[in-house]
Amino acid sequence: MKLLMHTCCAPCSVYCIDSLRNEGIEPTVYWYNPNIHPYIEYKTRRDTLKEYTKSIDVNAIFEEDYGLDNFCKNVINNLDTRCQDYCYPIRLEQTAKYAKENGYTAITTTLLVSPYQKHDIIKDLGEKIADKYNLEFLYRDFRIGFREGQAKARELGLYMQKYCGCIFSEESRYFNHNQGMPRLPEGFEFLPVKNAINIKKERDNKEQYMDLLLEADPSKEMINKYLSDGELFVLTYNDEPVCVAVVTKINNDNVELKNIVTKEKYRCKGYAKKMIKYLADNYKTRFSKMIVGTTENNIPFYVKQGFDKYEKTVKNFFVDNYDKEIFDGNMQCIDLHYYSKELN
Numbered sequence: 001m002k003l004l005m006h007t008c009c010a011p012c013s014v015y016c017i018d019s020l021r022n023e024g025i026e027p028t029v030y031w032y033n034p035n036i037h038p039y040i041e042y043k044t045r046r047d048t049l050k051e052y053t054k055s056i057d058v059n060a061i062f063e064e065d066y067g068l069d070n071f072c073k074n075v076i077n078n079l080d081t082r083c084q085d086y087c088y089p090i091r092l093e094q095t096a097k098y099a100k101e102n103g104y105t106a107i108t109t110t111l112l113v114s115p116y117q118k119h120d121i122i123k124d125l126g127e128k129i130a131d132k133y134n135l136e137f138l139y140r141d142f143r144i145g146f147r148e149g150q151a152k153a154r155e156l157g158l159y160m161q162k163y164c165g166c167i168f169s170e171e172s173r174y175f176n177h178n179q180g181m182p183r184l185p186e187g188f189e190f191l192p193v194k195n196a197i198n199i200k201k202e203r204d205n206k207e208q209y210m211d212l213l214l215e216a217d218p219s220k221e222m223i224n225k226y227l228s229d230g231e232l233f234v235l236t237y238n239d240e241p242v243c244v245a246v247v248t249k250i251n252n253d254n255v256e257l258k259n260i261v262t263k264e265k266y267r268c269k270g271y272a273k274k275m276i277k278y279l280a281d282n283y284k285t286r287f288s289k290m291i292v293g294t295t296e297n298n299i300p301f302y303v304k305q306g307f308d309k310y311e312k313t314v315k316n317f318f319v320d321n322y323d324k325e326i327f328d329g330n331m332q333c334i335d336l337h338y339y340s341k342e343l344n
C-alpha cells in the first residue's frame with residue numbers, strides 16, 4: 001500500500017504516524033488546509049508540521065493554498081454545515097486527486113484522530129471520494145490515541161493550536177462553550193495519560209542500561225571506561241526507558257556525548273533528537289561545547305542536531321580498539337569522526 005495521509009497539523013499527526021508505523025505502514029504526509037486562518041496561524045501550523053516531519057524522517061508534501069476568500073465565500077450561506085459541506089470534502093478531494101496523479105493507492109486523514117470532528121461523516125466522505133478516484137480509503141479510528149498523541153506533542157514542544165482552523169471556529173472558541181467534552185466511539189474510554197515523555201539523570205545503578213548501551217557501542221570494556229565517570233540520562237515514554245545517553249566532562253569548557261542509543265522499536269521517532277536537545281540545554285550553562293565521536297554513517301544525523309563543526313578523525317579507531325570487526329548496517333566502521341556543537 002502506498003498511503004497519502006491528509007494532515008491537518010503536527011499534533012494530530014503524532015499518533016496517526018506512530019500507530020501506522022507500528023502497523024508497518026509508512027504514510028506520506030500531505031498538507032492541504034485552505035481552511036486555516038488567519039495567515040500567521042496557517043503558517044505556524046504548516047511550519048510546525050514541516051519541522052516535525054523532518055525530525056521523524058517521514059516523507060511530507062506541502063500543497064500551498066491559503067484560501068481565506070474562497071473559503072468564506074463557500075461557507076458563508078450555511079455556517080452550521082460548513083464542515084461537512086465544504087471543509088472536509090475540499091481537503092479530502094484534493095488529497096485523492098494528488099494521490100491518483102502521483103501513484104498512491106490509498107488515502108486517509110488525521111481528521112480521524114480528533115474527537116471534536118464529525119468522525120462518521122469524515123469516514124463516509126473519505127470512502128466516497130476515494131472510491132471516485134479508484135483508491136482505498138484507509139479507515140482507522142485514531143481517536144483512541146488522541147490524548148496520547150496530544151501529550152506527546154506537548155512534550156515535544158510542538159505548537160498546539162487553540163481552535164479548529166477557520167475564523168468561525170476561532171470565534172466559537174470565545175462565544176460557544178457548549179461543545180462538551182470530546183466523545184469517543186462506544187466501547188472506548190480515555191485512558192489516563194501518564195507523564196508521556198520524561199528525561200532524568202540516573203544516579204545509581206547505571207549498569208542496568210548496559211544491554212542498551214551495548215547496541216551503540218559493542219564493547220563492555222570501552223563502555224566501562226566512560227560509564228563510571230559519565231553522567232547517564234534516561235528518556236522514558238510512559239515510564240518505559242526508550243533512549244539513554246552518557247556524557248563525560250573533557251575539561252572546563254567541553255563535554256563529550258559518549259553514547260546515545262534508542263530502543264530498536266522506538267527508533268526514527270525523534271527521541272534521540274529530544275534527548276540531544278535536553279542535553280544541550282542541560283550543559284549550556286556550564287560548558288560551551290559538546291563533542292561527539294561518530295561512525296561515517298551517522299554523521300548526517302549529528303550534523304542535523306547541530307554538531308556541524310568538524311573536529312578531527314581518529315584513523316582506524318574501531319580496528320585498533322575493538323576485538324571484532326564492527327558494522328553499522330552494511331558498512332564496516334573503521335575511523336572515528338569527531339564533530340562538535342556550540343552550546344550557547
Ligand code: SF4
Nearest residue numbers: 083087164165166169
Ligand atoms: S470548524 Fe474546522 S472542520 Fe469545520 S469548517 Fe472550520 S476549520 Fe473546517
